[in-house]
Amino acid sequence: MPSHEEVFAKVRTALVDALGVDEDEVTPEATMVGDLGAESIDFLDIVFRLEKAFDIKIPRGELFPEDILNNAEYVHDGKVTADGIDQLKKRMPFADLGKFESNPVVQDFVLVLTVQDLVRYVEGKLNQQAKV
């Protein structure tokens, strides 16, 4: 199992290659969309690179739960419902959703994801794999 620093370094490389940002811009707190300028097509590029770098499989919706965010059951008046937030938390244990929870405007969700969330996601996958 790679160390936290090793995982972070590989995630950083993936982001530098996919987004064309400098290494020093990729801090743990940096948000993917706000700080690093990631767009939707970039997320797929990042998924490909992470799969390759860590030899993991990232199914659609696991990293970015578009099916919850696009579900009328979980979104009312542009905001994610309490049920929706529960679903998001279950689906994304690696993400820190505290800030989003205080004002869950669905359009803002994409701004939530940080580099640290990504690192935690990868670590979670590697742990799962190690147990198998």
Add this chain to the structure above:
Amino acid sequence: MRWFWIDRYVEFDVGVRATAIKALTLAEEHLHDHFPGFPVMPNSLVLEGMAQTGGLLVSQQHDFMRNVVLAKVNFARFHLPARPGDTLRYRAKIENLKQEGASVSLTSHIGDQLQAEAEVFFASVDDIAEGQRLIPHEKFMDWLRMLRLFEVGRHPDGRPLIETIEVEAGPPVAVPVASGPHRIVPPPSHSRVGETR
């Protein structure tokens, strides 16, 4: 619309790689403005040709039923000018493929020399187009025939790649097609990446 920046396929290995050629000629009008007295193919059109080579490779993985568009260019480098009389050989290789998009590496050669290289991303844009085809399926098949794709296309097991015919929902019907054997596929909502035949 005649936005063909490749002339024909010479190799089309389903799901893996494809090679197409583009012959450059002084009969192409824009070359006389680019530049006057020194015609060179604009790099943007070299990129377009490389992308077309790879884009159809990706599109085939969706049975040519989804709208596949160039969405991102990770990098593109141009090493040599491409001039009338040159034949560009474009090679595309699928690096990664999922339902929603694919990354493809591309090269362009003049003879043995590397003329250009790029890494690009294609997206399947059905969500935006709401299932509507950007180009009618039959017209699209005409284009692929013009590019002689089905003359060289083959699956990994050596079987030839054959044309697909779209039918309305309902039991499949045999449709006589002048150009030879064909495969019936249902409309877009049923198509799946990676389905084996």
